[in-house]
Each structure stands twice: as structure tokens, then as C-alpha cells.
Amino acid sequence: MNALAPYAVTEAVSRGRLHPEPSPGIRSEFQRDRDRVVHSTAFRRLEYKTQVFVNHEGDLFRTRLTHSIEVAQITRSIARALGLNEDLAEAIALAHDLGHTPFGHAGQDALNHCMKPFGGFEHNLQSLRTVDLLEEHYAGFDGLNLTFETREGILKHCSIPNAHQLGELGKRFIEGTQPSLEAQLANLADEIAYNNHDIDDGLRSGLITLEQLEEVEIFASMRRKVERQWPGVSGRRLIHETIRSMINAMAVDLIENTRRNIDAQNVCSLAQVWCAPKLITHSEGFEPQMQALKRFLRDNLYWHYQVLRMTNKARRIISDLFDAFMADPRLLPPQYQHRAREDKARAIADYIAGMTDRYAIKEHRRLFTVDEIH
Ligand code: MG
Numbered sequence: 001m002n003a004l005a006p007y008a009v010t011e012a013v014s015r016g017r018l019h020p021e022p023s024p025g026i027r028s029e030f031q032r033d034r035d036r037v038v039h040s041t042a043f044r045r046l047e048y049k050t051q052v053f054v055n056h057e058g059d060l061f062r063t064r065l066t067h068s069i070e071v072a073q074i075t076r077s078i079a080r081a082l083g084l085n086e087d088l089a090e091a092i093a094l095a096h097d098l099g100h101t102p103f104g105h106a107g108q109d110a111l112n113h114c115m116k117p118f119g120g121f122e123h124n125l126q127s128l129r130t131v132d133l134l135e136e137h138y139a140g141f142d143g144l145n146l147t148f149e150t151r152e153g154i155l156k157h158c159s160i161p162n163a164h165q166l167g168e169l170g171k172r173f174i175e176g177t178q179p180s181l182e183a184q185l186a187n188l189a190d191e192i193a194y195n196n197h198d199i200d201d202g203l204r205s206g207l208i209t210l211e212q213l214e215e216v217e218i219f220a221s222m223r224r225k226v227e228r229q230w231p232g233v234s235g236r237r238l239i240h241e242t243i244r245s246m247i248n249a250m251a252v253d254l255i256e257n258t259r260r261n262i263d264a265q266n267v268c269s270l271a272q273v274w275c276a277p278k279l280i281t282h283s284e285g286f287e288p289q290m291q292a293l294k295r296f297l298r299d300n301l302y303w304h305y306q307v308l309r310m311t312n313k314a315r316r317i318i319s320d321l322f323d324a325f326m327a328d329p330r331l332l333p334p335q336y337q338h339r340a341r342e343d344k345a346r347a348i349a350d351y352i353a354g355m356t357d358r359y360a361i362k363e364h365r366r367l368f369t370v371d372e373i374h
Contacts, residue, residue, distance in 0.1 A: 005083030092153030099126025103314030
């Protein structure tokens with residue numbers, strides 16, 4: 001790792017773990033967090049959870065696992081360029097989607113709707129719940145016992161009522177302060193990753209076309225650049241070259257603009273990062289291009305009728321499962337029945353949120369189709 005900037009998080013200033021543990025020895029504390037995330041059950045499940053396309057729709061589309069790995073790659077590159085703590089930033093990036101339900105945002109919306117009378121469901125909070133409580137890996141404690149700084153980064157958003165229940169970790173949402181630059185970075189790298197890979201997956205699926213993308217300024221200008229440099233390039237190579245140029249342009253803009261923000265605010269310590277406005281941002285000139293790309297993806301891919309048909313089915317699966325378990329918690333597997341005695345709705349939400357796409361489909365069949373035996 002390169003020398004850390006004075007505003008990076010260091011182990012020396014870490015607010016530590018909920019359950020004190022001996023020092024990790026050959027690794028740093030944040031490397032240990034990263035390793036615990038990689039070895040967790042929730043991380044492996046990401047392989048079978050939707051990003052945009054449901055897992056069985058094709059072998060080459062992103063899943064939440066490959067998405068998380070791409071986010072970690074972008075996060076690490078930018079962290080190193082800015083002198084931030086690469087290990088911490090990577091741990092946050094790899095863990096950021098651990099609490100996602102099956103079927104992507106449709107699943108999250110459906111579960112949130114079911115959970116409305118019981119405190120709601122937020123996937124960020126669920127990621128935190130996964131690493132704090134739900135993982136069963138260690139003899140001495142529930143969860144992964146990650147450092148405060150990794151947990152802070154995982155909790156990207158949080159409602160004020162929920163923030164009040166989270167003590168120290170919820171404080172910044174109440175006080176309106178910022179998390180570390182490593183946390184801010186993982187958040188922005190998430191957007192860079194999905195805005196680019198969703199174009200790639202959208203083109204691969206045939207739901208969007210290169211012609212349509214001509215209306216997106218950043219794509220069109222990068223495509224022209226690639227065609228000038230490689231006359232005659234076409235097909236997959238043209239798409240990949242254009243997308244890699246876009247990722248690079250976004251990362252470079254983020255790095256340069258963040259350096260300008262840090263200079264303009266005179267930030268030279270972590271404490272100043274907390275009190276300054278958001279420092280990891282795209283430049284004013286670049287931001288409208290990012291917004292236009294997001295709008296394009298929403299209108300043409302996420303709201304494509306074929307995607308909406310799938311999300312509609314997904315929504316029904318989630319709410320059918322929730323209703324069936326609420327009506328009779330004895331249908332739950334024994335370990336969740338045990339939890340349901342304390343808080344029925346939350347135990348059911350935990351069970352459903354942990355499911356992969358195909359597990360949820362199978363569980364739906366087991367509960368609602370008479371010729372499925374178990
Ligand atoms: Mg993500």
C-alpha cells in the first residue's frame with residue numbers, strides 16, 4: 001500500500017470492534033475485515049442474486065457477486081490514487097451489497113412494502129445486520145465483528161428513526177456529518193460500476209442498442225474517440241473499448257475533482273473530512289453526463305417491458321412468501337421459527353432477504369405448487 005494521505009483512515013484512529021479481539025498479526029485490521037467478508041456465507045450467495053437480470057436468464061450477465069468485485073476494483077484504483085486506505089475501501093466495497101434481497105431492487109421494494117407495518121426494510125441496514133448479527137461463523141460472537149469504519153461504510157443511507165437505534169454508528173445521519181473518504185468512495189465507485197456494466201449487459205441482452213446509445217453524450221463521445229483510434233473496430237471490441245474509456249473518464253474525473261475539493265476545503269485530517277461537505281464528487285461539468293446516463297438506463301433498460309415482467313413476477317414471489325410465513329410461521333425452517341418467536345416479521349424478512357433468486361423461486365414452488373414434495 002502507498003503512503004497514506006493525512007485524511008485517510010488508519011488503524012491507529014480506528015474505533016475498533018464491538019467485541020475486542022487480539023491483533024490480527026500479519027494482516028492489518030481492515031485486511032481482516034476484507035477477509036471475513038470474502039469468507040462469509042452472504043458473500044457467496046451474491047453469485048446467485050440479481051443485479052438487473054435474474055440469474056437463470058444468461059451466463060454472462062453481472063450478478064451481485066461480479067458487481068461487487070468490479071466495485072472493489074474501481075474503489076481500490078481510486079483509493080490508491082488518492083492516498084486513501086485501500087484495505088478499508090476494499091472491505092466496504094466487497095460488503096456493500098451483502099444485505100440485498102433476491103431479485104434486485106424489485107425484491108427490496110417488495111420486502112419493504114411487506115415490512116412497512118414492522119419498521120420497513122432497507123438493504124443498507126440489512127447489509128449491516130448481516131455482518132453484525134446474521135452471519136454464524138465465530139464461536140465468541142454473532143456476525144463478523146467488523147471494525148467501526150467498515151460498518152460505517154456499509155451503512156450508506158439510514159432513516160433518522162433507524163439511526164437513533166444504532167448509537168455511535170447512526171450519529172452522522174442525525175448530525176448531518178460525512179463518513180470517511182473511503183466510505184464516500186465505495187459509494188461512488190458502486191455507481192461507476194453499475195452505470196457501465198449495465199450498458200454492457202443491456203447491449204448483450206439486446207434490450208438496448210448501440211443506435212439508442214447515440215443519445216447518451218458520454219457514450220457517444222467515447223465511442224467516437226475509440227473509432228478514431230481504432231478505425232474499423234466493431235462488435236464486442238467496440239463496446240468494450242468504449243466502456244473501458246467511460247470507466248476511466250469517470251474515475252479520472254472523480255480523482256481530479258476530489259483533489260480540488262480537498263484543496264478548496266483545506267482538509268488535512270480525518271476529523272475535517274467528517275465536518276466538510278461531501279468531498280468525493282464528480283466535477284460540475286461531468287455530473288450532468290452521469291445523470292443523463294442514469295436516466296437512459298432507467299428509461300430504456302430498467303423500465304424495459306421484458307425487465308418489468310420479470311420484476312413483476314419477483315415482487316409476487318417475495319410477497320407471497322412473506323404472507324405465507326406471516327400467516328403460519330411453522331412453515332419456516334426450524335432456526336427461523338426459533339427467531340420468529342421473538343420478532344416474527346423481522347425473522348421472516350431475514351430469511352427472505354438471505355435467499356438467492358433460485359432459492360426464492362424454489363421455495364415459492366415448494367409452498368404453492370402441490371406436486372412439489374419438500
Ligand atoms: Mg451495488
